[in-house]
Amino acid sequence: MSRQQFSLNNKIEPILYLSPFFFGLIIWTLYPFINVLLISFKENYNLLTGSYKNLGLGNYIYVLNNLKFLNALRNTGIYVIFTVPISTFLALIFANLLNQKLKGIALFQTAYFLPLVTSATAIGLVWKLMFNTNFGAINQILSYLNISPIHWLDYPKNNIYTLIIFGVWNILPFTIILLLSGLQNINPLYYTVAKLDGASDFKIFRRITIPLLSPTIGLVLIINTISTSKVYSELFPIFSGRPGIADNLYTVVYYIYDLFYVKWDLGKAAAASVILFLILFALTLSQLQIQKKWKHY
Amino acid sequence: MQVNLKNVTKKFNDFKAVNNFTLTFEEGELICLLGPSGCGKSTLLNMISGIIPVTEGKIFFDDRDVTNLAPQHREIGLVFQNYALYPHMSVLENISFPLEIKKVEKKEREALAVEMAKLVKVDTLLDRKPAELSGGQQQRVAIARALIKKPKILLLDEPLSNLDARLRLEMREEIRRIQQETKVTTIFVTHDQEEAMSISDKIVLMKDGVLMQVDKPQVLYDNPLKEFVSTFLGNPPINTIKGNYNNGFFEYNNQKIKLNYHTNEEITLAIRPEAIDFDEENYDFKAVIKERFKIGKEELLMLQFNDLLLRTYATDELNKNVGDEIGLKLKNKGVFIFDNKGDRK
Ligand SMILES: Nc1ncnc2c1ncn2[C@@H]1O[C@H](COP(=O)(O)OP(=O)(O)OP(=O)(O)O)[C@@H](O)[C@H]1O
Numbered sequence: 001m002s003r004q005q006f007s008l009n010n011k012i013e014p015i016l017y018l019s020p021f022f023f024g025l026i027i028w029t030l031y032p033f034i035n036v037l038l039i040s041f042k043e044n045y046n047l048l049t050g051s052y053k054n055l056g057l058g059n060y061i062y063v064l065n066n067l068k069f070l071n072a073l074r075n076t077g078i079y080v081i082f083t084v085p086i087s088t089f090l091a092l093i094f095a096n097l098l099n100q101k102l103k104g105i106a107l108f109q110t111a112y113f114l115p116l117v118t119s120a121t122a123i124g125l126v127w128k129l130m131f132n133t134n135f136g137a138i139n140q141i142l143s144y145l146n147i148s149p150i151h152w153l154d155y156p157k158n159n160i161y162t163l164i165i166f167g168v169w170n171i172l173p174f175t176i177i178l179l180l181s182g183l184q185n186i187n188p189l190y191y192t193v194a195k196l197d198g199a200s201d202f203k204i205f206r207r208i209t210i211p212l213l214s215p216t217i218g219l220v221l222i223i224n225t226i227s228t229s230k231v232y233s234e235l236f237p238i239f240s241g242r243p244g245i246a247d248n249l250y251t252v253v254y255y256i257y258d259l260f261y262v263k264w265d266l267g268k269a270a271a272a273s274v275i276l277f278l279i280l281f282a283l284t285l286s287q288l289q290i291q292k293k294w295k296h297y
Numbered sequence: 298m299q300v301n302l303k304n305v306t307k308k309f310n311d312f313k314a315v316n317n318f319t320l321t322f323e324e325g326e327l328i329c330l331l332g333p334s335g336c337g338k339s340t341l342l343n344m345i346s347g348i349i350p351v352t353e354g355k356i357f358f359d360d361r362d363v364t365n366l367a368p369q370h371r372e373i374g375l376v377f378q379n380y381a382l383y384p385h386m387s388v389l390e391n392i393s394f395p396l397e398i399k400k401v402e403k404k405e406r407e408a409l410a411v412e413m414a415k416l417v418k419v420d421t422l423l424d425r426k427p428a429e430l431s432g433g434q435q436q437r438v439a440i441a442r443a444l445i446k447k448p449k450i451l452l453l454d455e456p457l458s459n460l461d462a463r464l465r466l467e468m469r470e471e472i473r474r475i476q477q478e479t480k481v482t483t484i485f486v487t488h489d490q491e492e493a494m495s496i497s498d499k500i501v502l503m504k505d506g507v508l509m510q511v512d513k514p515q516v517l518y519d520n521p522l523k524e525f526v527s528t529f530l531g532n533p534p535i536n537t538i539k540g541n542y543n544n545g546f547f548e549y550n551n552q553k554i555k556l557n558y559h560t561n562e563e564i565t566l567a568i569r570p571e572a573i574d575f576d577e578e579n580y581d582f583k584a585v586i587k588e589r590f591k592i593g594k595e596e597l598l599m600l601q602f603n604d605l606l607l608r609t610y611a612t613d614e615l616n617k618n619v620g621d622e623i624g625l626k627l628k629n630k631g632v633f634i635f636d637n638k639g640d641r642k
C-alpha cells in the first residue's frame with residue numbers, strides 16, 4: 001500500500017465511523033429543526049398541501065399576544081422555579097446519605113431508582129389516587145398532622161402545586177444519580193484530613209463537599225431547567241388528559257401540542273416551539289456564564 | 298512529646314501487618330520508618346495517628362494512654378503522600394483551615410497562617426490555588442497546614458515520593474530544617490534508605506511487619522544486627538556470599554576466602570564495598586576485575602569471584618586492568634557474618 005493511499009484511508013475511515021451519527025443528527029434533529037423554523041414563518045400553513053397564505057412574523061405576533069400562551073409561559077415558569085431548586089436540594093440530601101456507608105442503604109437505593117424504570121403514566125395514576133381529597137394517602141398523612149384535607153385535584157388554584165409535587169418526585173432519582181456520581185468523584189482523603197482536624201459533618205459539607213460539587217450542581221440545574229421547561233406528559237395521568245382540572249394549567253409544550261394535534265395550526269405551533277427554544281437557549285447560556293464565575297478551582 | 302509503643306500489633310484478618318512492636322520515640326527527634334513496600338510502615342503510622350485502630354498492645358503519648366483516643370484529639374499533624382490540599386481553597390485558606398475548624402477568629406488565624414507560610418517559605422504564594430503550585434510548593438503548604446495547630450507530633454507518610462530527584466533532595470533538607478526550627482517530634486515514612494540515612498536521628502527498620510533494628514543511621518550501617526539490615530542500607534549495596542566456614546577458610550563453590558571465625562558452619566559473609574583492600578602479598582582471596590566505571594568522583598570496580606560479582610571502589614594507586622587477577626584483603630570494619638537465620642554472629 002502506498003503512503004498516499006494510507007493517508008487517504010486515514011482521513012476517510014473516521015468519517016465513515018462518524019457518518020451514522022451525523023446521518024441521524026441531520027435526519028432527526030437538524031432537518032426537523034430547520035423545517036420548524038421555516039414553518040413558523042408561514043401563516044395558515046397546510047401540512048398536506050404545503051400551501052400557506054403569507055410569509056412573515058404573523059404567527060409570532062399571534063402567539064405572543066395570546067393569553068393562553070402567556071398563561072402557559074407563566075405556569076411553566078412557576079413550575080420550573082419551584083421544581084428545580086426543590087428537587088436539587090432534596091437530591092443533595094439523599095445523594096449525601098447514599099454516599100455514606102449506612103445500614104439498609106441497599107433497600108433505599110432500589111427504592112429511589114424505581115421511578116426511572118417504571119412508566120410515568122402508571123405512576124401518575126398512582127399519584128392521582130394519592131392526591132384524592134377524600135381517601136388519598138397524602139391527605140391521610142396530613143390529617144395525622146392535623147392539617148385539613150387539601151383539594152389537590154378538584155380546586156383549580158391548587159393544581160400547580162400538585163403538578164410541582166409530582167414533578168419533583170419525578171426528576172428526583174435522575175438528579176440524585178447525577179449528584180451521587182459527582183460526590184463519588186471527590187477524593188475521600190479531603191474528608192479524612194478535615195476530620196483529623198476535628199471538622200464537624202456540617203462544616204465538611206459546607207466547606208468541602210458543596211464547593212467541590214458545584215460543577216455537578218451547575219450541570220444538574222441546567223439539565224433540569226431544560227427538562228422541566230418541557231413539562232407536559234406529567235399533566236395527562238393526574239388531570240385525566242386535561243391541562244389542569246379547569247383547563248387552567250396550560251404549559252408551553254401542552255399549548256404547542258394543543259395547537260398542533262387539536263387545532264392543526266402548524267404555523268403557530270412552530271412559532272411557539274421556536275420561542276420556547278430561544279428561552280431555553282438564553283437560560284442555558286446565562287447559567288453557563290454564572291457557573292463560570294462560580295467555579296472554585 | 299515522647300511516643301511509646303507497647304507490644305503494638307495490627308492484624309488484617311489473620312495477616313499481621315505490624316507484629317508486636319515495642320519502641321520509644323524521644324521528644325524532638327526525627328524518626329524514619331524505613332522498609333520495603335508492604336512492610337507495614339503506613340499501617341504503623343496510621344495507628345499512631347489513630348486513623349486505624351490497634352489490634353493488640355498500647356500506644357502512649359508521654360504517660361497518656363491514647364490507644365483508643367480519636368485522631369482529632371491526639372494533637373498530631375499529618376502530611377499525606379499526595380498532600381490532599383483542598384483544591385478549591387487558596388494557600389492561605391488551606392493553611393488556616395484547621396484553625397477555622399477550631400473557630401479561631403479570621404484575623405488571628407490568617408496571621409498565624411502567614412507565620413507558618415513564612416516558615417515553609419510559601420508566603421509569596423498565599424493567593425494561589427493548589428493546582429497553580431509546583432509539587433514542592435504543595436508539599437510545603439501541606440506541612441504548614443499540618444503544623445499550624447502546633448501539634449505535638451508531626452507524621453509524614455512518604456511525603457517526598459511524588460517529587461523528582463532534585464526536589465526530593467531539597468525538600469528533605471527543608472523538612473529537616475523545619476523540624477529543627479519547630480523541634481516537633483516527627484515520624485517520617487519512607488522506603489528510600491538514602492533519604493532515611495540523610496535526615497533522621499533514628500531509623501526504625503522493618504520488614505514484613507517485624508521490627509528489624511532501631512538506632513541512629515550510622516549505627517545501623519556500621520553495626521547491623523541482621524542480614525536484612527546490612528543489605529537494605531548502603532549504596533552501592535553490600536556484597537553477600539552464602540557458603541561454609543571450614544577451619545580458617547570461608548568456602549564458596551570450593552573457592553576460599555581466608556577468614557577468622559570460631560565454628561564450622563553454614564554462614565553468610567557480608568562485605569561492604571569499602572571494606573575491601575588491595576593487597577598482592579598478604580591477601581585473603583583473589584578475584585578478577587570484570588569492569589571499572591566512574592560514578593561521579595568515585596570509581597566502582599566489579600570483581601568476578603567464582604560466579605558472583607563483588608562491588609568495591611578502585612583507589613588511585615590501583616594499576617590493574619579489566620581481566621587482571623588481583624589480591625584482596627578484608628578490613629575489620631564493614632565485614633559481617635550472619636548465620637543461616639540471618640542473625641549476626
Ligand atoms: N485495610 C487493609 N486490609 C488488609 N490488608 C491491608 C490493609 N492495609 C494494609 N494491608 C496490608 O498490610 C501490609 C502493610 O501495608 P502498609 O500499607 O502498611 O505497607 P507500607 O509499608 O506502607 O508499604 P508502601 O511502602 O507500599 O506504602 C501490606 O501487605 C498490605 O497489603
Ligand SMILES: [Mg+2]
Nearest residue numbers: 338339340454
Ligand atoms: Mg505506605
